[in-house]
Amino acid sequence: MHPNPKAHAPRYWLMKSEPDECSIDDALAAPGQTVPWTGVRNYQARNFMRDAMQVGDGVLFYHSSCPEPGIAGIARVASGVRPDSTQFDPASPYFDAKSSPGKPRWLLLDVQALRKTRLLTLAELRQHPHLAAMRVLQRGNRLSITPVEPGEWAVIGALLQAQS
């Protein structure tokens, strides 16, 4: 018997998506409301997917690089990891010449959108003391996938319920 290496992993995550590429509406409109989370090209984010994220984990679907950045919906992790095929496609902006199908460098997993929420803006997130430690709020943060503490998830759930 081996202990499950993911047994004590965080259960909640924030995942950034540029709405021009894939918005919460796009994800909800996809077959099975599920989209492959393509384009992660950062080792820390990749390692979260590979080593810590589990099917069923809660996801805050965050819109970034847009006029109003913020949390736009709730989703869940819907698969384990597999190679991200865009890394092998020279025509893709996510192409990586140093990767090969025999030794893929970049992974993805499926994310299933559950519902759209009101836009919980970055500015509003910053106003709440209980969320101050969130990675996405830290100065200079660029990581596209970050763990969310259960307490933070609960606070955000309450904010979304309070006024929607």
Next chain:
DNA sequence: GCCAACGTTGGC
């Protein structure tokens, strides 16, 4: 469009 912050690359 600006620019601070960060990650990666590559010369040494």
Next chain:
DNA sequence: GCCAACGTTGGC
């Protein structure tokens, strides 16, 4: 292994 240069992210 150091670290300067470079490219990217992403809020504003």
